[in-house]
Amino acid sequence: EIVLTQSPATLSLSPGERATLSCRASQSVSSYLAWYQQKPGQAPRLLIYDASNRATGIPARFSGSGSGTDFTLTISSLEPEDFAVYYCQQCSNWPLTFGQGTRMEIQ
């Protein structure tokens, strides 16, 4: 099973700041990695797929990078609605796995 480790567990930032979230895989997943955003009481939402492609309707301030085992989600300038929990997911191998999540909170 491929283990995805996200860091940091919690990120405290202010609106307008840049956010950098990390996801590290225990073995290569090529570029088969996605990022999701989840707000309290809501289902997750797909942000990024294939490591760097924005999903439909996702603002340009969200970007993804990386391949192999190291991946990054960057939010260039935080908006108030961006404070949420973010998960990475790999679909390179079965079983599909998610990272444990990074909680982004307002400083």
Next chain:
Amino acid sequence: EVQLLGSGGGLVQPGGSLRLSCAASGFTFSNNAMSWVRQAPGKGLEWVSSIRVSGGGTYYADSVKGRFTISRDNSENTLYLQMDSLRAEDTAVYYCAKNWARWYIDDWGQGTLVTVSS
């Protein structure tokens, strides 16, 4: 608009069974792989099971293998998850999910709560 309406959750005793259903609309159900993902209270996301378009290929997390069965009825646009031998650790919100491209999830249901407790 894609809609995934889950149902069938509730309170069940350890060792019991439940069958979750997910009624899909707003897209061609028979053209999409589907999955179930769960989230225990206050915890992260856990993939549970996936099924290919024709139903010929199914996949399970080790934690549910041999106890849960995923299936689909393409004529009724419905996804199912038969859950047997339920345990306390199966307590979670279960999301019905529409797969896209490889096995990404581009649409999620509203979630159905399953509580396993005596």
